[in-house]
Amino acid sequence: MPKPNIIGIPACTKLVAGYIQHATPARYGAALMDASGAIPILIPPEGDAMLPLLDVVDGIMFNGSPSNVMPTRYGVDFDATPEFHDPERDATTLPLIQAALDRGIPILGICRGMQELNVALGGTLFQEVHNIPGRMDHRAGEGERRFELKHSVTLSGELAHISGATEIQVNSLHGQAIDQLAPGLVVEAVAPDGTIEAVRVEAAKNFAIAVQWHPEWEVTHYPDRQRLFNAFGAACSAYARGGKKAA
16 A cells, blocks of 8 residues: 655644644645645744754645735735734745745645745735726635635646646635746636635746635545645645656
């Protein structure tokens, strides 16, 4: 039986009953186990001290979070969402992204993870995309309807190849979005209002794709979601076998 891949998931800083805890929604790890054949491990938000974990993991999934990347991280002083930040996570994920890319470790970004990738490589964000003229409200609905399909996205490049489609329906739970695309990123999906919905690191040594929607939700119920996680898992397996890019 082949050894399962070890895939890191950055944890967020949570204040529970007055104590700081490190956590992330269970659905991310479940999706990795169900569709990527992997064992997930949480990466505590402890800054550069977490970089040695790159010696252990076969891939990293930069997951979503209610928190937003601090605007000072991309050179903006004005803060539209000061109550929704996690500076400890920023201090951990941003250097992890660059270090993982340098080493050719496969990465998959989801929601905040896509925003982190853009910021880590020198891009900027819209802090409230729903307040930009001509843009849709990409934020989540209420209760059980939060993860329902909300709008279409047009796919291109490697993501279209992986998904087996040039257009899919996606859920949408984000308030922020890419403004200025970072150097080295290629757009791989766009919403009807022009919002960038997926990117790929063009010169990456291995799998490096990020999406703005949440494919981890009911991952095995939608072929495009399962194919994305399958492709990520295959890249992690290839890396584990010797750092070679999966076909």
